Amino acid sequence: MGSVSVRQVLVVLGLLAVLLTGCERVTPSGGDHPRAVQPVWRPLTLPVPPGAPGRPLLRDAAACAGRWYVVGGVADPAGATRPAVWSSVDGAIWSVSRLVPSTFYGRQHLLYAAACRDGRLAALGTASGGVHGNPRIGSWVEGADGVVREVAAPFERFGGPRAVSAARLVAGPSGWLIVGSRVDGAAVWASTDGREFTLRAGLPELAGDGRGRTAAYDGLATGSGWLVVGAVLPAGGTGLAPLAWTSRDGLGWRRAELPTASGRGQAQRVVSVGGAVVAVGPAGDRFAAWRGVVDPVADGAATRWREAGGFPAAGPGVATVSGLVAVGSGLLAVARAGAGQVLWYSDDLGGSWRSVRMPVVVADTGETAVAVAAQGERLLLIADDGRGPRVWWTPVSGFAADEGDKSLPSTWN
Structure with missing residues (x-):
């Protein structure tokens, strides 16, 4: 069997496992539910990018160093x-960044993942191309002049017959890390400057082995290196189980299993807050939150995990967590399920959760997106409901005070 066929089989197996998990989901009924958080959503206006007329598409947000x-x-x-790309120095007044693509597919990219470090942006973009319409992924980085340039890279760096996904981009004191998967399982791409990324695939413990096929979905920088979260499809199994990995240098990895009552789940997003790390993802018929404590050890950072709490998955379909951000000392998760894309807030490191009223209803389709970013006293919310993008901000203190909802419709100029 050729390598392309192997990749297709593995991707189908992974999707089958996710769908099986989704088919078991039921909507909880009865019981008392905490009152929803109702922030004061204040609309923002983003300028129209130059060039031919079209519909702006918003996919991700990031904030750092003001x-x-x-x-x-x-x-x-x-x-x-x-x-x-849109940027702002205060989160209120926005401008369109100048972009310089360097490849045929780069000129067609939709940027879908962003991270920043020391006030400088890096992003991932994708476009369909080639005979089979496979994703043509590339990276972008902002220079000291504020121009965001595509970084030309060999096709095999992100693509080729062994490619599966380049899911997320994260930044930390030691550099940048792209988290994703190859045919042989979870993989990362490491960079010290956000320009040149080195693929690290097939690594022991991180990649798949006799225990099953792994996949990585998100990561973050720790005081001693990197932490990545994902899942494994056990050999001969039909349901994914959540995993986390830690590494000092991005080369040697330690694997940790995240406990679930059903034995199934995926750790899809992770964030550091209050001296702990919290991962969130679907587990059985609900979303689960796992709390970890990072302990320095000789050859990496081993993490002890326990299930802290969770929140319901409303409606049928495949449930996913597409965003997780620290909001002051609390957590805000973006979840996708049959009922649409929703927000959930926790003020106790994932132990208990309250739904958050959004200023707009966003269905869960391939043409929609919701993302959040937070910094200081400001939370940014972007929502693309497939008809047009809208942006809001709200004070972080509003989550603790739980002010009444005074949201107003946003406009796009």
Whole structure:
């Protein structure tokens, strides 16, 4: 069997396991539910990118060192896309960043993942291409002049017959890390400057082995290196089980299993808050939150995990967590399920959760997106409901005070 066929079989197995998990989901009924958090959502206006007319697409947001970023693209009436980045120094007044693509597919990229470090952005973009329409993924980085440039890279770095996904981009004191998967399981791409990334695939403990096929979904920088979360499809199994990995240098990895009552689940997003790390993802018929404590050891950072709490998954379909951010001393998760894309808030490191009223209803389809970013006293919310993008901000203190909802419709100029 050729390598492309192997990849296709593995991807199908992974999707089958996720779908089986989704088919078992039921909506909880009865019982008391905590009152929803109702922030004061205040609309923001993003400028229209230059160039041919089209519909702006928003996909991710990031904030660091006093700067804010929103990434995505613009789709013309025929569906063709081009990349776009918006930036702000205060989170209130925004400008369109200048982009310089360097490849044929880069000019068509939709930027879908963003991270920043020391006030400088890096992003991942994708476009369909080639005979089979496979994703053509590339990276972008902001220079000292504020221009965001595509970084030309060999096709095999992110693509090729062994490619599966490049899911998330994270930044830390030691550099940048892309988290994703190859045919042989979970993989990472490491960089010290956000420009040149080195693929690290097939690594012991991180990649799949006789125990099963692994996949990585998200990560973060720790005081002693990197932490990555994901899942494993056990050999001969039909349900994914959540995993976490830690490493000092991105080369040697230690694996930890995350406990679940059903033995099934995926750790899809992770964040550091209050001296702990919290991962969130679907587990059986609900979403689970796992709390970890990072302990320095001789050859890496081993993490002890326990299930802290969770929140319900409303409606049928495949449930996913597409965002997780620290909001002051609390957590805000973006969850996708049959009922649409929703927000959940925890003020006790994932132990208990309250739903958060959004200023707009966003269905869960391939054409929609919700993302959040937080910094200081400000939380940024972007929502693309498939008809048009909208952006809001709210004070972080509003989550603790739980002010009444005074949201207003946003406009796009």
